[in-house]
Amino acid sequence: MRFVILPVLLLLLLLMGPTARAQRVSFSGRITETNGQPVPFASVFVRGTSQGATADENGRYQFTLTGAVDTLTASAIGFAPVGKAITSTAARQTLNFVLGSGSVSLGEVVVRPYENPAYRIMRRVDANRRRNQKTELTAYDYDSYARNELLINNLPDQLSRRKLLRQITAVADTLGLERDANGRPVVPIFASEVLSHYYQNNEPLRQREEVSKTQMHGAAPREGSVVSQIMGSSFQDWDFYRNWIRIVGKDFISPIAEGWKFSYEYELQDSLMVGDDYCYKLKVTPRRPQDLAFKGTIWITTDTYALRKLDVEVSTQANLNFIEQIAVRQELAPTEAGPWLPTITRFVIGIRPSKGSTGVLARISTVYTNFQVNQTRPLAFYDKPLEVAADAYDVPPGYFAANRPDSLSRQEQLTLIVLDTVRQLPAVRSMMELADIVVNGYYPLGKVDLGPLLATVGYNNIEGLRLRVGFRTSTEWSRYWQLRPYLAYGFQDGRFKYGLRVQRIIDRRHWTVANFEHRHDIDQVALLDNDYALENPLFEAAARLGNISNSRPLLRDVTSVSVQSDLFRGFIQRVMLRRQQFQPLYPFLYYTQEARPGSPTTADFTLSEVIVESRYARDEVLVANNQNRRTAVGLKRWPVFTVRYTLGLNNLLGSDFRYQKFNLLIDHSLRLGQLGRTTYRVDAGYIPSTVPYPLLKSHLGNQSFFYNAGAYNLMRFFEFVSDRYAGLQLEHQFGGFLTNSLPLIKQLNWRLVGTTNLLWGSVSDANRRITPTTDPATGQPLPAFQSLGRLPYAEVGYGVENIFKIVRVDFLHRLTYRNRPEARTFGVKLSLKFSL
Numbered sequence: 007m008r009f010v011i012l013p014v015l016l017l018l019l020l021l022m023g024p025t026a027r028a029q030r031v032s033f034s035g036r037i038t039e040t041n042g043q044p045v046p047f048a049s050v051f052v053r054g055t056s057q058g059a060t061a062d063e064n065g066r067y068q069f070t071l072t073g074a075v076d077t078l079t080a081s082a083i084g085f086a087p088v089g090k091a092i093t094s095t096a097a098r099q100t101l102n103f104v105l106g107s108g109s110v111s112l113g114e115v116v117v118r119p120y121e122n123p124a125y126r127i128m129r130r131v132d133a134n135r136r137r138n139q140k141t142e143l144t145a146y147d148y149d150s151y152a153r154n155e156l157l158i159n160n161l162p163d164q165l166s167r168r169k170l171l172r173q174i175t176a177v178a179d180t181l182g183l184e185r186d187a188n189g190r191p192v193v194p195i196f197a198s199e200v201l202s203h204y205y206q207n208n209e210p211l212r213q214r215e216e217v218s219k220t221q222m223h224g225a226a227p228r229e230g231s232v233v234s235q236i237m238g239s240s241f242q243d244w245d246f247y248r249n250w251i252r253i254v255g256k257d258f259i260s261p262i263a264e265g266w267k268f269s270y271e272y273e274l275q276d277s278l279m280v281g282d283d284y285c286y287k288l289k290v291t292p293r294r295p296q297d298l299a300f301k302g303t304i305w306i307t308t309d310t311y312a313l314r315k316l317d318v319e320v321s322t323q324a325n326l327n328f329i330e331q332i333a334v335r336q337e338l339a340p341t342e343a344g345p346w347l348p349t350i351t352r353f354v355i356g357i358r359p360s361k362g363s364t365g366v367l368a369r370i371s372t373v374y375t376n377f378q379v380n381q382t383r384p385l386a387f388y389d390k391p392l393e394v395a396a397d398a399y400d401v402p403p404g405y406f407a408a409n410r411p412d413s414l415s416r417q418e419q420l421t422l423i424v425l426d427t428v429r430q431l432p433a434v435r436s437m438m439e440l441a442d443i444v445v446n447g448y449y450p451l452g453k454v455d456l457g458p459l460l461a462t463v464g465y466n467n468i469e470g471l472r473l474r475v476g477f478r479t480s481t482e483w484s485r486y487w488q489l490r491p492y493l494a495y496g497f498q499d500g501r502f503k504y505g506l507r508v509q510r511i512i513d514r515r516h517w518t519v520a521n522f523e524h525r526h527d528i529d530q531v532a533l534l535d536n537d538y539a540l541e542n543p544l545f546e547a548a549a550r551l552g553n554i555s556n557s558r559p560l561l562r563d564v565t566s567v568s569v570q571s572d573l574f575r576g577f578i579q580r581v582m583l584r585r586q587q588f589q590p591l592y593p594f595l596y597y598t599q600e601a602r603p604g605s606p607t608t609a610d611f612t613l614s615e616v617i618v619e620s621r622y623a624r625d626e627v628l629v630a631n632n633q634n635r636r637t638a639v640g641l642k643r644w645p646v647f648t649v650r651y652t653l654g655l656n657n658l659l660g661s662d663f664r665y666q667k668f669n670l671l672i673d674h675s676l677r678l679g680q681l682g683r684t685t686y687r688v689d690a691g692y693i694p695s696t697v698p699y700p701l702l703k704s705h706l707g708n709q710s711f712f713y714n715a716g717a718y719n720l721m722r723f724f725e726f727v728s729d730r731y732a733g734l735q736l737e738h739q740f741g742g743f744l745t746n747s748l749p750l751i752k753q754l755n756w757r758l759v760g761t762t763n764l765l766w767g768s769v770s771d772a773n774r775r776i777t778p779t780t781d782p783a784t785g786q787p788l789p790a791f792q793s794l795g796r797l798p799y800a801e802v803g804y805g806v807e808n809i810f811k812i813v814r815v816d817f818l819h820r821l822t823y824r825n826r827p828e829a830r831t832f833g834v835k836l837s838l839k840f841s842l
Contacts, residue, residue, distance in 0.1 A: 031095075034068040034416065035102040037061050037080050045105055047335065047352070048082035053089075059413035060350075069413025080105060081281070124272035127286050130311040131262055138312040139247035140208075142345045145383065147205040149376045150215075151411050155369040155421065156196040156224075159356075177424050192367075194421045196224040199406050205383065211625060212388035212575070219409075220394070221401045224425030244336055244351050246313060250677055253332065254355065257677055257741075258298045258320070261290040262313060265679070269299055277308070280315050284308045295323035296742050296755070300334070312346050313338055325742035325755045327811040330365055331356035341379045349374055373411045389575040390515060391627045453483035467553045468528060468591060470498025476505075486511045494527070501561075503527040517578075517628070517636065518571040525564045528591075531699075532557035532723040536706045549710070549723075556709075557723040558789070560700070561589040568617075576624050582617040585659050588700065593781065593788050596698040598662075601775040607782060611698065614661035619650040645674035654695070665695030682740040687716075693729040696772040699791045703728045705765060705799075713816045713835035718763050720801050720820040720830050727791040728767030736762040739807075754809075761803040761816065769793040797822045812838050 037048040044065030051058025052075050059069035078101055081087040085105035092099070136142055175193060202217040244251070249263040259269050266272075269292065276287040285305040292299035302318030320332040333354045338346040351372045358365035414422070448457035454477045464472040476492025490507040505525035512518040533549060549557070568582035588611050595607040624644040628636040648671040656664035672688040691703055705728065707721035708714050715737055740758040745751045769791075780787050805816035814837045824831045 037065040037103045062415040124274040134311040146379045151373045152200045158193040217394045330358040469496025529562040530557040559591045563587040578621040580619040586613045612660045614658040684738045687735045690732040713837040731767035733765040765799040767794040
């Protein structure tokens with residue numbers, strides 16, 4: 007019979023023509039239980055199609071269908087599906103649904119005497135893990151739709167009367183946007199929608215996302231900024247089969263982790279239908295409320311013991327700062343190959359500095375469709391992990407309404423209208439400009455950005471008061487060129503300093519970039535060749551201000567030309583030609599011929615160098631922003647290796663030395679289960695040539711009050727110099743591993759941290775002799791340098807972080823070279839860190 011009916015239906019559709027196919031019907035209504043209570047996030051859909059919508063937290067839904075349908079169905083977890091016939095042909099229709107219980111009785115489950123029956127189910131989840139987890143697929147890809155919303159809630163009356171929020175609230179009230187349960191306005195700030203296609207290869211792990219369209223509303227970041235590019239699905243990988251889930255920089259243990267019994271309690275609550283699958287309904291609760299774990303409900307299929315659905319949140323007692331709420335809802339479906347993939351994920355996070363203060367609420371919904379599995383692609387396909395289409399921000403009117411896989415609720419529609427309206431308000435535009443200045447440190451002025459603003463005024467004992475003015479060109483001036491000039495003047499030394507950097511992007515796909523730089527400015531020997539360690543802005547600012555005599559100041563002229571390119575994913579190759587002239591601003595001499603008394607000496611020297619650097623970060627994701635720079639985003643699970651070779655060329659452009667330098671740097675962060683996270687850095691180098699000590703490695707000390715993970719914190723500036731060295735810096739963050747179990751301490755949410763710094767190094771006799779100990783002309787002693795002996799330099803530390811949520815205190819002990827003049831054997835250093 008169906009072979010007769012199908013052709014007839016197709017013929018009727020063809021005869022009806024364009025008018026019938028273009029019919030659009032808008033449905034809305036409410037989904038409730040039999041007692042009248044709303045069913046939040048229930049689904050309304052047309053069976054056998056992808057058309058449908060998800061209700062909001064009040065059970066209300068709204069969506070538009072194209073084409074004629076005869077039945078709508080509503081369903082939710084724990085309820086029996088309900089279908090309603092459509093009898094009207096009106097363009098707008100209201101259909102309300104009442105859902106009844108949908109529990110299903112299963113066969114008898116035999117368990118061990120006195121054993122929690124949920125444990126048997128969890129053991130089966132473990133036994134079937136490999137057949138169900140998506141990492142067992144060779145590769146997969148899908149269409150992704152991500153919707154992000156940012157709102158302000160719990161506004162006190164005094165704050166809501168401020169001009170900016172008053173204007174936004176007035177627009178929201180005029181359009182009918184709902185308030186919270188206390189009658190206070192919920193102010194939308196920003197929303198975005200992203201359509202993309204996501205690809206993943208599992209062995210080796212490679213990812214790629216192609217963003218086709220991005221639409222932003224409200225106080226949105228600049229188009230092309232890093233934030234505007236990372237709102238797709240690449241950075242929302244909710245894989246609960248992994249033992250640890252990374253959220254807001256923290257590691258949360260999964261409720262189906264391999265070590266589930268050590269972290270969670272389980273309770274078998276029910277057996278019921280979830281869609282077409284019979285499932286066990288399990289309640290999960292953390293064994294220790296302060297742990298970074300989830301509480302809520304998971305649904306496990308009865309036949310394959312796969313995770314079918316999950317509805318969990320983080321306990322309010324968890325050792326977190328500023329977090330009021332974290333909730334995750336996810337549904338999964340099996341692929342044709344067996345392993346399950348998520349079909350929809352909803353994530354909510356609420357941030358509030360204190361109990362009664364104003365909060366920020368972020369809601370992220372991601373829908374995944376059109377799955378394809380085990381279709382392998384060449385690894386070169388994944389060389390660029392994030393590709394944003396050139397016309398991604400050029401969105402025609404109605405594009406998302408026609409292409410999003412779900413429908414917006416009425417409140418979501420009103421939110422977007424409010425955001426598009428308030429974005430035009432002068433107060434909102436001013437706020438966006440101010441936020442951009444604070445984040446980037448530059449003041450946008452048309453095609454140039456003035457700054458960096460923090461470097462405008464400074465003071466040190468060589469220059470006195472220092473004023474600096476500079477700018478950089480933006481992509482509005484050119485997407486391929488960038489200029490960064492500056493001019494500075496020191497009122498005490500009466501010298502002008504200046505610099506110019508020119509960047510040309512040759513190829514964006516492989517990020518092939520050419521750079522030219524010329525700079526004439528004050529520098530310090532103690533900071534040379536320490537770029538990797540100068541990562542703390544507070545520390546770097548403190549090191550360049552005040553009395554800088556102990557760090558051996560000098561006037562430095564640098565001219566360089568370099569080219570870098572991504573040879574393949576994660577591997578960056580850079581080649582540089584550099585000429586430097588040094589004029590020390592402190593007593594310094596070296597022998598220009600044979601290193602012995604009576605030989606001629608001089609203070610100034612010139613270098614011509616060729617530098618070749620290779621950097622390999624296997625899983626690093628680099629995103630180009632609208633300043634033509636790249637930023638690393640996401641978590642790196644593999645070590646990052648950097649190898650640098652420097653060749654000094656004698657008698658080229660006035661160069662005074664021929665020498666070689668070899669450098670190796672390894673950075674890595676390791677998750678050690680319940681014990682916390684360890685970060686380590688290995689820094690090693692070798693200089694087999696004879697050169698003055700400013701060209702050797704001056705190990706970075708720390709004479710400030712601020713802790714710096716990249717420095718040796720009880721070492722003085724310029725205390726040790728080496729021409730061969732190896733350093734190991736370890737930091738372990740225990741989180742709440744120990745403190746969460748202590749009855750009194752756990753209420754403070756303190757977290758323990760431990761550090762160890764080790765350094766081996768030495769200097770050859772030739773490099774010691776090249777620098778005289780006294781000035782041959784005056785007989786006055788010259789500042790010398792010291793090297794390490796057979797013992798390594800060693801310091802250890804222990805500390806407490808999260809004091810008052812932002813303060814970290816480190817107690818440090820110097821274990822070796824304790825009897826040296828001015829050596830500090832014990833120290834206490836502070837740092838400020840806004841850590842969730």
